Amino acid sequence: MAKQKKEPEGPRPPAAWMNTFSDLMNLLLCFFVLLFSMSTVEKDKFEQVAASFQSTFSVLPKGAAAIGDGILVSNGVSQLNELSEYFNTMGAQDNGTQMEKIESFKEMIEREELIESEQMAEAIQEELEQALDKEVTDEIEIDFTSQYVVLQMNGALLFDSGRVEIKDESKVYLEKIGEVLLEYDKNLIEVIGHTDTVPVAASSRYADNMELSFFRANSVAGFLRDNKGISPANIQASGRGEYDPVATNDTPEGRAQNRRVEIRIYRDVLNEK
Numbered sequence: 001m002a003k004q005k006k007e008p009e010g011p012r013p014p015a016a017w018m019n020t021f022s023d024l025m026n027l028l029l030c031f032f033v034l035l036f037s038m039s040t041v042e043k044d045k046f047e048q049v050a051a052s053f054q055s056t057f058s059v060l061p062k063g064a065a066a067i068g069d070g071i072l073v074s075n076g077v078s079q080l081n082e083l084s085e086y087f088n089t090m091g092a093q094d095n096g097t098q099m100e101k102i103e104s105f106k107e108m109i110e111r112e113e114l115i116e117s118e119q120m121a122e123a124i125q126e127e128l129e130q131a132l133d134k135e136v137t138d139e140i141e142i143d144f145t146s147q148y149v150v151l152q153m154n155g156a157l158l159f160d161s162g163r164v165e166i167k168d169e170s171k172v173y174l175e176k177i178g179e180v181l182l183e184y185d186k187n188l189i190e191v192i193g194h195t196d197t198v199p200v201a202a203s204s205r206y207a208d209n210m211e212l213s214f215f216r217a218n219s220v221a222g223f224l225r226d227n228k229g230i231s232p233a234n235i236q237a238s239g240r241g242e243y244d245p246v247a248t249n250d251t252p253e254g255r256a257q258n259r260r261v262e263i264r265i266y267r268d269v270l271n272e273k
Helices: 016-038 043-057 078-131 168-184 209-228 252-258
Strands: 140-144 148-154 187-194 235-239 260-269
Touching (some): 078 140, 078 148, 078 168, 168 187, 168 209, 187 209, 209 235
Antiparallel strands (some): 187 260
């Protein structure tokens, strides 16, 4: 008589359905951890998501009525759109907050830059007042922005009408101005020429006011470069003609203000090593 086989001792292997169920639980756990890690959970939205999975997979007790109607999943593809809109809204709120912080930071930086420019302008003005006579400094207006300090000189102080050669008596002034600018030799220095709207004379060798303003600026930049040792790499000239007025061109006084040369000393230091 054949012997009856004995059942092997020890725990029985788990049923196959338990593997599937445990995988589902892991997926659900990861999903909710992801929700919490991405943003602050809003109660109403969370209840809708939970209800959706409850009504679809029946893994939560007491059915859909326990939490809500489960509209996000039970309505098919529409739940994906609403979920996407939810996260996009959260992202927009985060971006808005970030933009406010960025704007606040930019305003703070600009205030600091203005303070630095103001201090630089005050130092330059004090040195010029010590180096030049009062009647000359009265012809030089000093202003500043967050990017640069500007010395604005009346064109009649430097040039005769329609000419680009610096007047001999004005070279003494430029010498002293150049000594002050040498302290900022590592900064970008830009010389800009301006004119009024009166056309150049027909006999002039310059085509128009734009060309005249450029050659005047170039004369000043060249003088500072050749006579005071301003680095050629850090000084440049440009002309604006009559296209950047500071006063009306309808009066002689306004036109006199528009005939000017600007020297801009930018705060940023160039060629740092």
